[in-house]
Amino acid sequence: MTSEKPDVAVVGPGAIGTTVAAALHEAGRTPRLYGRTPRERVELRVGPPGADERVEVPGPVLTDPDAVAGVVDLVFLAVKATQVDDAAPWLAALCGPGTVVCVLQNGVEQAATVGPHVPRGAVVPAVVWFPAWTQDDGVVHAPGEVRLTLPDVPAAGPVVDALRGTRCDVDVSPDxxxxxxxxxxxxxxxxxxxxxxxxxxxxxxxxxxxxxxxxxxxxxxxxxxxxxxxxxxxxxxxxxxxxxxxxxxxxxxxxxxxxxxxxxxxxxxxxxxxxxxxxxxxxxxxxxxxxxxxxxxxxxx
Incomplete structure (x- = not known):
């Protein structure tokens, strides 16, 4: 990380991306938001059915990679695996030699799939253990515990630091x-x-x-x-x-x-x-x- 308050971006603020963005925002580490759909903000509803605790993350969600102000310390890539190639311009604009990209996707091949698009940074795969979905009103609902598992590698450190003390727990696993x-x-x-x-x-x-x-x-x-x-x-x-x-x-x-x-x-x-x-x-x-x-x-x- 380049500072105690890292510059963080979320690419793909859908259900999983919005949940992580909300966790960061609550901790005073509001991320930049980039995606396909322009929005002024994204919103998370947490808790079981009937609960109405909400976290609003200010935007805007930018849709043009040419509008990126510069590289960031940490990128959470939350697009689907079918959309990695479409996200390549964002990664090119956001990633420098010291950038870590944490891939919040299904599968076991994240590093191999995303790595070619991040030649100057480090890619860290994550296992996403929480369900989240977008409601009809556009608000994301995460009903339970929010947790990630990361490999025990040096590049996982910035991800752990960014999410420390947030509603998103992070396990670092040697296996x-x-x-x-x-x-x-x-x-x-x-x-x-x-x-x-x-x-x-x-x-x-x-x-x-x-x-x-x-x-x-x-x-x-x-x-x-x-x-x-x-x-x-x-x-x-x-x-x-x-x-x-x-x-x-x-x-x-x-x-x-x-x-x-x-x-x-x-x-x-x-x-x-x-x-x-x-x-x-x-x-x-x-x-x-x-x-x-x-x-x-x-x-x-």
Whole structure:
């Protein structure tokens, strides 16, 4: 960091980006906001249903990379994995030799995907453990604990410092690969919600539960081959998360399907098949899920 009060930017102030921006703003570290949609401010509602605690983060949200005033100390990149190339002009304008880019995205390939766009800075992947979504009125709702996991690398230090004392807890893990693949398995099986068009209650169907466990079993084998230290009970524990009442839990890939947007199938699901092939591990369920998600996302038809 170049100062005790770092210059921070959030690129992509959607649900996850707004949540992190609000945490920074509450701590007196209001970030610059950059995205596709111009807004005067972004707003977060926190707490369970019925709660009305709100945090308003002043903008504006700038939409032109040419308007960037200069490089910053820290960038939180919160665009979807399908939008990384579109965000490249922002990264070029915001990143200098000392800039750290914390990638708030799904998947286990953030560094490889974002790294080529940050030749002068450092990229730190993050596991995002909290749900957040944008309501019809444009306000983002984060109903529970806000937490990130980062790898135990020197470049994680500025991220930890920026979020210290905020509502966003940060864990630094020496076994980041395990945390990343644990979350990847959860995201991958959530793809069944996008294929069925149903929320989490669909996993209470015995046939869907059996399919989910078969899919998670393949993913577990691939994760272990990648170095993740995950126990045999992980598939069952992930399934139980989706099966617990009230059954109305959503997922961003389902939201994107409902909105007709491209799906993050490659980073959430395709990676299981790709890495399985690299390790010689058969993944027939994964291959079928990936084919259907790709067709759902990209067509034709």
């Amino acid at each position: 980041f690969v395990t945390a990343a693949w644990r979350k990847l398995l959860q995201n991958a099986v959530a793809g069944l919600m996008a294929l069925t068009g149903r929320r989490s209650a669909v996993f209470t169907r015995p046939d869907v539960a059996d399919l989910a466990l078969a899919y998670l079993g393949e993913g577990l084998a691939v994760a272990r081959a990648e170095g993740a230290r995950l126990d045999d009970d992980v598939p069952g524990r992930i399934l139980a998360l989706f099966q617990r009442p009230p059954g109305d839990q959503g997922t961003s890939i389902l939201t994107d399907r409902d909105a007709g947007r491209p799906l993050e199938w490659a980073v959430r699901n395709g990676v299981v098949s790709r890495r399985g092939r690299a390790h010689g591990i058969p993944t027939p369920v994964s291959d079928l899920v990936v084919t259907l998600l790709a067709a759902t996302s990209d067509g034709p038809g």
